[in-house]
Amino acid sequence: MASHMKTTIHIPDSLFEEAKKIANREKTTLKALVEEGLRKVVLERDEAGRGEFKLRPASFKGQGLNPRLEGAGWDRVLDLSYEDRG
Numbered sequence: 001m002a003s004h005m006k007t008t009i010h011i012p013d014s015l016f017e018e019a020k021k022i023a024n025r026e027k028t029t030l031k032a033l034v035e036e037g038l039r040k041v042v043l044e045r046d047e048a049g050r051g052e053f054k055l056r057p058a059s060f061k062g063q064g065l066n067p068r069l070e071g072a073g074w075d076r077v078l079d080l081s082y083e084d085r086g
Contacts, residue, residue, distance in 0.1 A: 009034075 023030050069077060
């Protein structure tokens with residue numbers, strides 16, 4: 001069984017009245033509407049926070065792949081990247 005937290009929230013009177021009308025019309029409780037709304041917001045923002053990572057464009061002009069790296073493995077790439085650096 002899930003635990004529950006009791007809390008107090010302050011909302012504008014007009015929002016409270018609209019929510020009561022919806023709850024009455026849908027034969028549910030204000031508590032259920034608040035919980036549904038919070039779940040939607042949390043899910044939406046959680047998904048937005050975990051959105052697809054987009055790398056900024058970082059192109060540069062060059063002469064393409066170094067011919068010495070053609071078909072090379074990562075070890076060779078590392079060796080060449082530190083070549084002449086002591």
